[in-house]
Amino acid sequence: MTMTDEMMDAIEKDLVFLATTSSEGIPNVVPIGFARPINNTSILIADNYMKKTRKNIEENPNVSIVTKDAQKNPYQFKGTAEIFESGKIFEEVVEWAQNVMTKLNPKAAIVVKVTDVYSVKPGPEAGKKVD
Numbered sequence: 001m002t003m004t005d006e007m008m009d010a011i012e013k014d015l016v017f018l019a020t021t022s023s024e025g026i027p028n029v030v031p032i033g034f035a036r037p038i039n040n041t042s043i044l045i046a047d048n049y050m051k052k053t054r055k056n057i058e059e060n061p062n063v064s065i066v067t068k069d070a071q072k073n074p075y076q077f078k079g080t081a082e083i084f085e086s087g088k089i090f091e092e093v094v095e096w097a098q099n100v101m102t103k104l105n106p107k108a109a110i111v112v113k114v115t116d117v118y119s120v121k122p123g124p125e126a127g128k129k130v131d
Helices: 004-012 052-059 088-100
Strands: 016-021 028-031 035-037 042-047 062-067 075-084 108-119
Touching: 004 035, 004 062, 004 075, 016 052, 028 052, 042 075, 042 088, 052 075, 075 088, 088 108
Parallel strands: none
Antiparallel strands: 016 028, 016 062, 035 042, 042 108, 062 075, 075 108
């Protein structure tokens, strides 16, 4: 799935919500302030404080991300997450987070490869898969 500029802007503009599930099927949703597109197929997330979310991704890499701007077209992104604790992408997350807030010390970078996008705008198109 290729994200449009509008979709990528929605991710970068505000908080997003990241949903994960444990291996036992217990759901978890958290607000994420450090999320941005890497390109039109992947989303970068900084793991600054994750506990349950991180454990869930380790057990089950399938995730969902929802943008919150109901005035525009809010989206739900589904994909698979990969955790990086070193290397180029991790260093990029550390630099990004510390440029915003010098006291942050990210534990990992999480890259979500987007597989599907859905509209979650209220109305008749809610839940419709975006091609």
